[in-house]
Amino acid sequence: MHAEVSSNRQHLTVSKRISAFRVLIKEGIIKANLIPAFAAGFLAVMYYDQSFFKSIPLLLLMLLATTLLIGGVCALNNYYDRDIDRVMTSKQDRPSLDGTFSGPDILKIGFSMVVLGEIMLFMINSTAGVIGLIAGFGYVVLYSIYSKRHLVSNTVIGALPGAAPPLIGWAVIEPNLHILAWAMFIVMFIWQPPHFYALAIRRKDEYSNAQVPMLPSVKGNKRTTYSIVIWIMLLVLTPVLMTELGTWFVVVSSLLNISWLVISLNNFKPIEDYNRYAGRVFVFSLNYILIFYVMIIVAGLLI
Numbered sequence: 001m002h003a004e005v006s007s008n009r010q011h012l013t014v015s016k017r018i019s020a021f022r023v024l025i026k027e028g029i030i031k032a033n034l035i036p037a038f039a040a041g042f043l044a045v046m047y048y049d050q051s052f053f054k055s056i057p058l059l060l061l062m063l064l065a066t067t068l069l070i071g072g073v074c075a076l077n078n079y080y081d082r083d084i085d086r087v088m089t090s091k092q093d094r095p096s097l098d099g100t101f102s103g104p105d106i107l108k109i110g111f112s113m114v115v116l117g118e119i120m121l122f123m124i125n126s127t128a129g130v131i132g133l134i135a136g137f138g139y140v141v142l143y144s145i146y147s148k149r150h151l152v153s154n155t156v157i158g159a160l161p162g163a164a165p166p167l168i169g170w171a172v173i174e175p176n177l178h179i180l181a182w183a184m185f186i187v188m189f190i191w192q193p194p195h196f197y198a199l200a201i202r203r204k205d206e207y208s209n210a211q212v213p214m215l216p217s218v219k220g221n222k223r224t225t226y227s228i229v230i231w232i233m234l235l236v237l238t239p240v241l242m243t244e245l246g247t248w249f250v251v252v253s254s255l256l257n258i259s260w261l262v263i264s265l266n267n268f269k270p271i272e273d274y275n276r277y278a279g280r281v282f283v284f285s286l287n288y289i290l291i292f293y294v295m296i297i298v299a300g301l302l303i
Contacts, residue, residue, distance in 0.1 A: 020095035024078055024106065025071030025113070032289070033165045037066050039293040039300075040169030040184050046300035048174055055173065058124065062172040065120035065132070066165060072113030073136050077144045079106040084149075088206040121168065127175035128168050135164035152213045155200070159192035183241035187292065190235045194228040194264065195285040201278035221274040225264070228281060232261045245299040256291060260284055 041062060045055045078085075078096040082103075085091035095101045101109070114136055122129030138161030147154040166184035170177060200207060200214040201221055207214040216224045236257040239250040262268075263284050271277045 017100060020098075020100040021109075023093065024075050024095045024101060024109065026074035026078075027071075029074060030067050030070050033070055033162075034063055034066060035290065035293050036184065036188055036296075037165035037169035038063060039296040040166035040181060041173055042169075043180065043296050043300040043303075044170045044173035044178075046303045047178070047180070050173065058172055061120055061124060062128070062169060065117045065124070065128075066168055068113045068117030068120070069132050069136055070117075070165075072110045072115075072117060073139045075106055075110035075113065076140050079103060079110060080140075080144050081148075084210045084212060087210045088203070090203060090206060121172075124172045125175050127177075128171040131164055131167050131171055135161040135168075137161075148212060150213070152215055152218050154213065155193050155196045155215065159189050159196075162192050163189035180242060180244060183238065184296065186241065187235065187238050188289070190231055190238065191285065191289055193231045194260075194281060195289075197224050197228050197231075198278040198282035198285065200224070202275055202282070222271075225266075225271065225274075225277070229261070229264045232257070232264045236261060245296075246302065249295060249299050252295060253292065256288060260288055 038059065041055075041059050042052070045052050045059075078094055081091075082096050085094055085097055091097070096103075096106055118129060118132055118136070121132045139158065143154065143158035143161065147157040151157065163185045166188060167177060167181055170181035170184075197215055201216045201224055204214070204216040204221070207217040215227060236254070239253045239257070242253070243250055260281075263280055266277055
């Protein structure tokens with residue numbers, strides 16, 4: 001009986017640490033970034049008329065490497081943000097705060113994953129490895145360590161490394177990056193500010209308490225909504241970069257962009273509740289990026 005209870009406790013401890021590990025490396029962010037990485041790689045395979053089945057091992061290696069790289073930089077981000085997270089209500093479940101993982105443990109996990117991910121990318125080719133290296137450095141150093149704490153433009157700066165997955169996905173198939181790879185990068189870059197500004201509006205007070213200069217905390221909600229609209233207006237222009245994918249793609253992606261623009265304009269009505277407004281913009285942004293990269297995969301099949 002005692003042995004059974006001890007075994008159950010050990011199982012719960014292992015299960016808890018696994019769950020905490022998934023939170024530490026931000027599993028949700030990893031999944032969200034694997035979709036554009038795979039979609040770009042798949043499109044490259046189809047575009048260059050390569051065998052998809054023969055490309056599966058390469059694509060799987062790329063996805064594993066990307067998972068390790070993103071998980072590693074997210075763990076390092078969690079390590080560095082511990083002081084900020086302690087005063088933010090929405091961050092209290094992070095294992096970097098509750099003692100599940102110590103600071104040295106988090107550093108070991110983060111650097112180990114980054115190094116392994118980079119080794120795998122460089123095994124594929126130097127272009128993919130260099131893109132991963134620049135993205136990792138950009139997110140950890142330029143965003144997490146510097147701009148997040150000092151610049152109101154931190155979200156825009158963080159969006160640059162955040163848009164790297166489609167470049168990595170394409171580069172593992174063809175190191176010479178095509179305009180379509182850059183178009184996917186541009187879409188993902190422009191998509192991020194309105195996505196995160198909407199989230200920041202809902203967490204405005206938390207960022208203020210943590211003294212993080214997010215746009216809503218420094219400039220206010222009204223100014224942030226202007227930025228959301230401007231970024232989405234830029235997104236409306238991006239389909240012209242992807243005319244090679246067909247008229248249907250340009251039309252559907254344009255309708256998707258215009259729909260988000262109308263939502264960002266609050267259906268042309270005055271905004272009475274900024275939290276509700278931000279919630280609608282944020283939810284549509286999640287659907288937007290999923291629909292867009294599913295369309296990329298469909299375009300690859302049609303090519």
